[in-house]
Amino acid sequence: MLDTTAARRMMVDCQVRTADVTNPDLIDAMLDVPRELFVPKPLTDLAYLDSDIAIGDGRVLLKPMVLAKLIQAARVRSSDHVLDVGCGTGYASAVLARLAGAVVALEQDAALARQAKEALAATDGSHVEIAVGPLTAGWPAAAPYDVIFINGATEIVPETLGRQLKPDGRLACIFGRGPTGKAMIYRQIEGQLVGRPVFDAAAPVLPGFVAPPAFVF
Numbered sequence: 001m002l003d004t005t006a007a008r009r010m011m012v013d014c015q016v017r018t019a020d021v022t023n024p025d026l027i028d029a030m031l032d033v034p035r036e037l038f039v040p041k042p043l044t045d046l047a048y049l050d051s052d053i054a055i056g057d058g059r060v061l062l063k064p065m066v067l068a069k070l071i072q073a074a075r076v077r078s079s080d081h082v083l084d085v086g087c088g089t090g091y092a093s094a095v096l097a098r099l100a101g102a103v104v105a106l107e108q109d110a111a112l113a114r115q116a117k118e119a120l121a122a123t124d125g126s127h128v129e130i131a132v133g134p135l136t137a138g139w140p141a142a143a144p145y146d147v148i149f150i151n152g153a154t155e156i157v158p159e160t161l162g163r164q165l166k167p168d169g170r171l172a173c174i175f176g177r178g179p180t181g182k183a184m185i186y187r188q189i190e191g192q193l194v195g196r197p198v199f200d201a202a203a204p205v206l207p208g209f210v211a212p213p214a215f216v217f
Contacts, residue, residue, distance in 0.1 A: 007048040021068045029098035038091035073198045074172040080146035086206045090116030094125045103128045136208040138164045153203040155211035162193035174203045
């Protein structure tokens with residue numbers, strides 16, 4: 001039987017700390033949140049592997065190292081209002097909730113949203129607001145946000161989401177498909193969403209964030 005406490009410590013020590021993740025609050029959050037509750041039951045023993053974990057219909061939990069580095073790059077503060085786009089089963093929301101003041105977990109797949117609600121309720125994350133709707137639309141009802149976290153990759157610059165940021169807000173995502181992907185931090189500068197790369201990363205592209213086919217003459 002998997003010793004989840006030991007596996008969680010091994011994940012943090014061997015995958016997260018070694019990737020230059022130094023934020024002590026983030027490390028504590030990842031030590032605290034039982035990742036095994038957020039994966040499909042048949043995959044419980046795989047919850048702490050150094051890889052994405054499939055949660056159904058092409059969706060994944062981001063590998064721990066990528067998730068941790070992206071959250072650290074977003075510089076989440078205890079007073080921040082955060083939107084977690086594509087929350088899936090809610091693992092990133094649970095981690096973010098231990099760092100931020102409030103979290104809205106947005107998911108368009110109703111089945112995943114139900115799983116997220118159940119898992120979060122079992123891990124002291126019941127105060128996270130679950131919202132169901134199209135991922136690309138964000139959740140303007142609770143905007144503006146200090147941080148918008150996209151739980152996967154996008155092939156398009158998320159302008160609609162960017163308009164839901166506060167003036168000093170940050171949007172964290174992975175831009176691009178496959179091995180050429182880059183973890184990005186975007187900010188609104190003079191009315192334009194401007195991004196900077198922070199590290200190389202890969203993740204499946206979220207529904208609605210696929211670039212339209214290029215026109216060929």
